[in-house]
Amino acid sequence: MTVSEPVTLAEIAKRAGVHISTVSRALAGSSGVGRATVTRIRAIADELGYRPDPAAAALRTRRSGALGIIVPRLTDYVLARIYEGADEAAHDLGFTTLVGNSNDDPGLRLDRMEKMLARRVEGFLIGDARLDGDDLISALQRRGVPYVLVNRRLRGHPSVTTDDVHGGRLAGEHLLALGHREVGVVAGPTYVSTCVERTHGFVERFLSAGVPVPDSRIEPSTPDAEGGHAAADRLLTRHPGITALFAINDFAAIGAIGAAREHGRTVGQDIAVVGYNDIPLDAWLPVPMTSVRSPMLEMGRAGARALHRVLAGETVEPVLLEPTLSVRDSTVGVATV
CATH class of the missing domain: 3.40.50.2300 (Response regulator)
Structure with missing residues (x-):
């Protein structure tokens, strides 16, 4: 099966008996062409199977769409x-x-x-x-x-x-209401606004309740499960009394859950974990995970x-x-x- 050559404006103009510029204006919907001529040109274009060339249109109009x-x-x-x-x-x-x-x-x-x-x-x-x-x-x-x-x-x-600052506050408010005071943060990369603002909102909410979160309990990480695991491992090694972890996204939180298990902790029983974004997987984990939902x-x-x-x-x-x-x-x- 051979592919036919694309129909050109010149072919339509020849069939319609008009100048090529008239065909161009008619198909573009520009002014200056009578309604009957526009209708006739478009009918011929449909009959011939004309399809506009996006690249040519972009060069002509300076718009690529x-x-x-x-x-x-x-x-x-x-x-x-x-x-x-x-x-x-x-x-x-x-x-x-x-x-x-x-x-x-x-x-x-x-x-x-x-x-x-x-x-x-x-x-x-x-x-x-x-x-x-x-x-x-x-x-x-x-x-x-x-x-x-x-x-x-x-x-x-x-x-x-x-509003990631507010999202961090929501996580902090939830853990405070449950009585947690010994918390750690899997904070993500320092060049990412989402991570910085979520951490800021969380720490700010604890501070407003008179519970400062020292820097040693805020651990930078890569924003993935591997990074979350490594950061949570460092936090739990440094502060074995931590009762809750907040991670800046759900994948980092899932990694943190793995680290908590390796430290002999049971998520949902003796340590709480909160993630961020509320991906569908959260609801289907062995222990369904609390998370801040991002739209x-x-x-x-x-x-x-x-x-x-x-x-x-x-x-x-x-x-x-x-x-x-x-x-x-x-x-x-x-x-x-």
């Missing part, structure tokens, strides 16, 4: 859900999306950006912003490329994220809509979405009051 999305890794459930929401909203707004994984590597982030700009994306959703100096955001600003941050935020930049899908949708407004020339203020707490067996059986 594509948005770039850069995230640390799409294998992460949270980031996949954010992307799903963004792609859904982008489609509704008439855009397609290109997505790239950065693996939180500064050089790879810039490479992804350059390749997407070469594909003429109109703007970016950035899901991997860094607190330790963000060269990618600086490059976009220098070039005047529109962008909105999702997942992580930076002060002074348009963003749609969860991931809505974050992606709202981020794409915000980027659309930026592309239209609007000023977009940072948006903080409300987290909630999903209480399960990993904490409710470990009251110390």
Whole structure:
């Protein structure tokens, strides 16, 4: 089976007996072409099987109809859900999306950006912003490329994220109500706003109750199960009297559960564990895990809509979405009051 050559505007113009520019205006919906002529040209185009060439249209209009999305890794459930929401909203707004994984590597982030700009994306959703100096955001600003941050935020930049300080407070409030005073935090990387803000909210809530959480009980980690395991192991070795752990995401919390087991502790009985994001797996663990719920899908949708407004020339203020707490067996059986 052979693939036929694409139908050109010149062929349609020849069949309709008009100039090629008239065909172009008629198919684009531009003014200056009579209604009857437009109807006739479109009928001929349908008959011939004409399909617009997106690349040619992008060169002509300087619009590609594509948005770039850069995230640390799409294998992460949270980031996949954010992307799903963004792609859904982008489609509704008439855009397609290109997505790239950065693996939180500064050089790879810039490479992804350059390749997407070469594909003429109109703007970016950035899901991997860094607190330790963000060269990618600086490059976009220098070039005047529109962008909105999702997942992580930076002060002074348009963003749609969860109110992670409040989410940390929710976790702290829950453990305080259960009587916990000897707590530890699996804090994640220091260059990630979500980790820093969740830790800050948690520690702040304890401090407001007159219970300071010393630095020795706050352990940086990688944001995965392996990192959570290693950080919890260090915390429980250093402070064996800890009765509760808060981890900055659910995968780190699952790793912390493994470390607690290795230290002879039983989650839900003599140690409480709270995660963050409330991924579906939490409810199906051997001991269902308490977690702060982050509205991931809505974050992606709202981020794409915000980027659309930026592309239209609007000023977009940072948006903080409300987290909630999903209480399960990993904490409710470990009251110390």
